[in-house]
Amino acid sequence: VTTLPDTSPWKSVHAPRPLGLSPRQRDVLILLVMVALVFTVTSRMDLFERFARFSEAHDAWQLDELIWLPILFAVAGLIFAWRQSRALIRELMGRKEAEERVRAMALHDPLTGLANRRKLQEALSLAVPARKERSEVTVLLAIDLDRFKPINDSHGHGVGDRLLKEVADRLTAVAREGELVARMGGDEFALLLPVAESADAATRPARRIIQALEAPFRIDNIVCQIGASIGIACASEANFDPEALIQRADVALYRSKSEGRGQFRFFEEEMDGHIRRRALLEQQFSQALAQGAIRPHYQPLVELATGRLKGFEILARWTHAEEGVISPEVFIPIAEDTGLIGELSLKLLREACVEAAGWDPPLTLSVNVSPVQLRDSRLPERFMQVMTETGFDPRRLEVEITENTLVADFPGAKRILTALKSHGVQIALDDFGTGYSSLHHLRELPFDKLKIDRSFILSMEESEESRKIVGAIIGLGHSLGLTTLAEGIETAARARELVDLGCDMGQGYYYGRPAADADAFRDGGETSVQGAA
Numbered sequence: 292v293t294t295l296p297d298t299s300p301w302k303s304v305h306a307p308r309p310l311g312l313s314p315r316q317r318d319v320l321i322l323l324v325m326v327a328l329v330f331t332v333t334s335r336m337d338l339f340e341r342f343a344r345f346s347e348a349h350d351a352w353q354l355d356e357l358i359w360l361p362i363l364f365a366v367a368g369l370i371f372a373w374r375q376s377r378a379l380i381r382e383l384m385g386r387k388e389a390e391e392r393v394r395a396m397a398l399h400d401p402l403t404g405l406a407n408r409r410k411l412q413e414a415l416s417l418a419v420p421a422r423k424e425r426s427e428v429t430v431l432l433a434i435d436l437d438r439f440k441p442i443n444d445s446h447g448h449g450v451g452d453r454l455l456k457e458v459a460d461r462l463t464a465v466a467r468e469g470e471l472v473a474r475m476g477g478d479e480f481a482l483l484l485p486v487a488e489s490a491d492a493a494t495r496p497a498r499r500i501i502q503a504l505e506a507p508f509r510i511d512n513i514v515c516q517i518g519a520s521i522g523i524a525c526a527s528e529a530n531f532d533p534e535a536l537i538q539r540a541d542v543a544l545y546r547s548k549s550e551g552r553g554q555f556r557f558f559e560e561e562m563d564g565h566i567r568r569r570a571l572l573e574q575q576f577s578q579a580l581a582q583g584a585i586r587p588h589y590q591p592l593v594e595l596a597t598g599r600l601k602g603f604e605i606l607a608r609w610t611h612a613e614e615g616v617i618s619p620e621v622f623i624p625i626a627e628d629t630g631l632i633g634e635l636s637l638k639l640l641r642e643a644c645v646e647a648a649g650w651d652p653p654l655t656l657s658v659n660v661s662p663v664q665l666r667d668s669r670l671p672e673r674f675m676q677v678m679t680e681t682g683f684d685p686r687r688l689e690v691e692i693t694e695n696t697l698v699a700d701f702p703g704a705k706r707i708l709t710a711l712k713s714h715g716v717q718i719a720l721d722d723f724g725t726g727y728s729s730l731h732h733l734r735e736l737p738f739d740k741l742k743i744d745r746s747f748i749l750s751m752e753e754s755e756e757s758r759k760i761v762g763a764i765i766g767l768g769h770s771l772g773l774t775t776l777a778e779g780i781e782t783a784a785r786a787r788e789l790v791d792l793g794c795d796m797g798q799g800y801y802y803g804r805p806a807a808d809a810d811a812f813r814d815g816g817e818t819s820v821q822g823a824a
């Protein structure tokens with residue numbers, strides 16, 4: 292467990308002490324003053340001589356022996372007082388320690404021992420007084436781990452926790468004196484440079500953190516390969532709002548993550564607009580779903596050699612009152628984050644099945660299933676219920692999953708896909724070539740179809756490399772007994788080329804863009820999509 296030492300100069304500001312004395316020094320001083328006072332009074336008034344004379348005059352009263360009594364009491368009292376004061380000091384020290392422990396607990400993350408969000412806010416509010424030059428700035432790096440979730444999900448929280456501790460160690464090693472490492476929660480961390488010469492000072496730690504976290508971690512016998520994305524925000528003004536600075540770093544982080552991981556990004560004013568838009572859509576999403584503003588569109592899937600229509604892929608579209616049609620790439624992540632993806636998926640499926648149940652010939656429907664949905668072990672039941680309700684034959688249904696879904700939880704995905712398969716549902720691996728899956732996955736899971744990602748097809752013209760990759764994927768698919776489908780076919784020439792490479796099926800603007808009305812492509816059972824390649 293690592294904590295940054297509390298050495299920073301701006302951290303402890305104590306109330307001033309009277310005369311600069313500690314409580315103990317003050318007590319000793321009071322005692323001395325009292326002894327001096329008593330001595331002065333007794334010697335000034337000749338008290339001892341008076342007492343001696345009085346006791347001589349009243350010899351019969353035995354006063355010289357009586358005097359021992361108060362002396363004995365005084366000594367006993369002194370011993371008693373000393374012992375009491377020791378006990379009191381012990382108790383006070385214990386209380387102070389406990390208070391310090393509670394304070395430390397309130398300001399630190401119990402798992403990693405790093406500062407927590409509160410401590411970071413405190414340090415942020417103390418950063419400005421620590422700045423001496425006007426040109427100095429306060430810099431905050433928001434750090435988020437890439438690919439942490441799959442490890443946590445597949446190896447359990449024990450491994451996840453230990454990984455977080457090792458991440459904390461590596462971050463602490465990057466931090467210099469006076470800088471603060473904090474854990475903001477989950478797999479989010481932060482590094483604060485309270486006083487930096489300029490925003491550029493953040494570049495060094497940002498690069499080093501990305502490098503440090505890219506190196507593999509070994510926990511027991513498990514090798515974990517993660518990484519980090521970073522967002523950086525700076526404050527130069529004398530009175531900035533710590534919370535706003537944290538938010539800006541988060542905004543930059545969000546952008547950095549969405550632009551591909553393992554990078555850092557500085558906050559820019561225009562980023563705020565994107566975040567606000569997303570927050571607004573997030574608010575409006577559940578209502579849009581309830582009111583039926585999100586509906587299935589249909590894109591034809593054709594047999595390449597003949598150009599015959601075989602089925603449709605269902606692609607969600609949100610028709611927004613002000614923004615017009617919103618892409619699923621924008622709102623599917625919102626549906627996932629708000630936990631409404633399952634509901635959205637079933638709704639779209641039901642609507643499409645009602646529409647397609649009576650088609651002749653019985654064309655297929657392909658639905659995209661998000662990684663989040665594959666965590667729901669009851670997914671097969673839910674899908675089958677829709678099939679029963681709508682009278683749609685499950686053998687006409689195809690489920691599309693992406694490779695990244697598999698990395699998150701392979702055994703879970705396998706259980707769900709096998710259950711769906713046992714009802715006759717076909718399984719397609721979507722966007723093949725862009726994710727992290729391995730050939731092992733392809734062999735172990737009950738796939739029927741391989742969908743080659745459109746990025747390869749779109750770049751075939753200018754890239755010989757892409758053409759080779761597409762050819763290799765088609766060969767691989769066939770050797771595993773899978774149907775191959777090329778996404779993103781936009782021209783007749785591309786379609787012909789793919790037929791020559793032996794690809795079975797195709798999808799793309801050449802055959803038709805996703806449309807609200809599937810009947811536009813069905814012409815009394817015959818295909819009306821553009822002709823055979």
Ligand code: C2E
Nearest residue numbers: 606607618619620623659660661779780781798799800805
């Ligand atoms: P995807 O499953 O790979 O879907 C194919 C995407 O390629 C669609 O984008 C489609 O419009 C686009 N496309 C098709 N032909 C062409 C072409 O010739 N050229 C180009 N440039 N693009 C083409 P879309 O509709 O924007 O969907 C994007 C992604 O959003 C989908 O990728 C899918 O992963 C996801 N998605 C869409 N609807 C749903 C849904 O209902 N549930 C889930 N979980 N994901 C969905």
Ligand code: MG
Nearest residue numbers: 604659691721
């Ligand atoms: Mg798809």
Ligand code: MG
Nearest residue numbers: 721722742778
């Ligand atoms: Mg795809």
